[in-house]
Amino acid sequence: MIIKKLPLGPIEANTYVLFDEKSKEALIIEASGDANAIKQELDALGANLKYILLTHGHFDHVFGVNDVKKLYPDAKVFIHKEDEVLTENIALQCAHFGIDGVEKPEIDEYIDENTKLSIGDIEIKVIHTPGHSKGSVCYLLGDDLFSGDTLFFEEIGRCDLFGGSFSEIEKSIRNKIFTLDKNIAVHPGHGQDSTIGHEIKYNAYFGENSRY
Numbered sequence: 311m312i313i314k315k316l317p318l319g320p321i322e323a324n325t326y327v328l329f330d331e332k333s334k335e336a337l338i339i340e341a342s343g344d345a346n347a348i349k350q351e352l353d354a355l356g357a358n359l360k361y362i363l364l365t366h367g368h369f370d371h372v373f374g375v376n377d378v379k380k381l382y383p384d385a386k387v388f389i390h391k392e393d394e395v396l397t398e399n400i401a402l403q404c405a406h407f408g409i410d411g412v413e414k415p416e417i418d419e420y421i422d423e424n425t426k427l428s429i430g431d432i433e434i435k436v437i438h439t440p441g442h443s444k445g446s447v448c449y450l451l452g453d454d455l456f457s458g459d460t461l462f463f464e465e466i467g468r469c470d471l472f473g474g475s476f477s478e479i480e481k482s483i484r485n486k487i488f489t490l491d492k493n494i495a496v497h498p499g500h501g502q503d504s505t506i507g508h509e510i511k512y513n514a515y516f517g518e519n520s521r522y
């Protein structure tokens with residue numbers, strides 16, 4: 311599997327392009343900005359875009375969904391049902407951050423932990439990790455975890471936005487993320503990559519050497 315990372319949009323949320331060389335199928339995690347930049351990566355790989363997977367409904371991650379969908383009408387957009395309230399109220403979210411002109415992203419289907427998705431032979435495991443938002447999810451493909459705004463390099467996502475909860479994010483990270491294999495790479499929604507093992511040790515909130 312080939313992974314390309316594109317920090318896009320007004321506050322540089324990472325869009326990831328994941329490509330299975332064998333089947334030529336691809337998916338993107340988030341559509342955080344310029345749809346043409348995403349298309350360029352897909353074209354360079356000769357990829358067919360199958361899915362647009364959203365880790366949650368905040369505007370900085372869904373900014374480019376409708377534009378990508380215009381370029382790839384067959385690609386399906388997925389989000390957890392509990393974040394529908396965020397995508398439905400995108401204008402309110404944007405007003406809160408002083409940004410306008412973001413359209414409500416069109417969602418095709420809701421996902422949960424029982425949803426079965428794959429590109430080629432690669433299966434996608436959905437892990438529901440509420441805390442940053444109620445419907446936040448992480449996606450696990452083999453040894454790669456896409457953690458959205460739940461877990462960052464040595465940090466965690468903020469819990470003070472609508473639907474956020476510190477006790478929920480703690481449960482999600484300790485019980486569902488830190489129990490994964492230590493060698494799994496963590497690809498967050500903002501900033502640099504990490505590994506599960508690194509976060510278990512060094513995460514500022516829940517690591518062994520936590521400062522809090």
Ligand SMILES: [Zn+2]
Pocket residue numbers: 366368442459
């Ligand atoms: Zn967020």
Ligand SMILES: [Zn+2]
Pocket residue numbers: 323368370371459499500
């Ligand atoms: Zn974000």
